[in-house]
Amino acid sequence: MPAFEFDAVVFDVLGTLVDEPAGIRAGIRAFGPALADPVVDDLVRPPASSDRFDLHAEGLADLADRLGG
Numbered sequence: 319m320p321a322f323e324f325d326a327v328v329f330d331v332l333g334t335l336v337d338e339p340a341g342i343r344a345g346i347r348a349f350g351p352a353l354a355d356p357v358v359d360d361l362v363r364p365p366a367s368s369d370r371f372d373l374h375a376e377g378l379a380d381l382a383d384r385l386g387g
Contacts (some may be wrong), residue, residue: 325374 339362346358 326371328371 343358343362346353346361350358
């Protein structure tokens with residue numbers, strides 16, 4: 319099975335604001351309690367705007383069209 323490479327992880331909280339970044343940091347710590355602080359801090363980044371994701375999706379759709387997909 320091929321390895322997957324992720325560009326982004328999206329947290330959908332149904333339009334509700336969460337205690338960012340503390341809430342996300344707590345969730346990562348619950349999932350990986352052995353992770354060092356610098357590793358967790360690197361995983362918690364400012365959220366990207368929806369415009370950035372739209373441009374990325376548009377670029378992927380254009381690439382798929384050019385590749386015949």
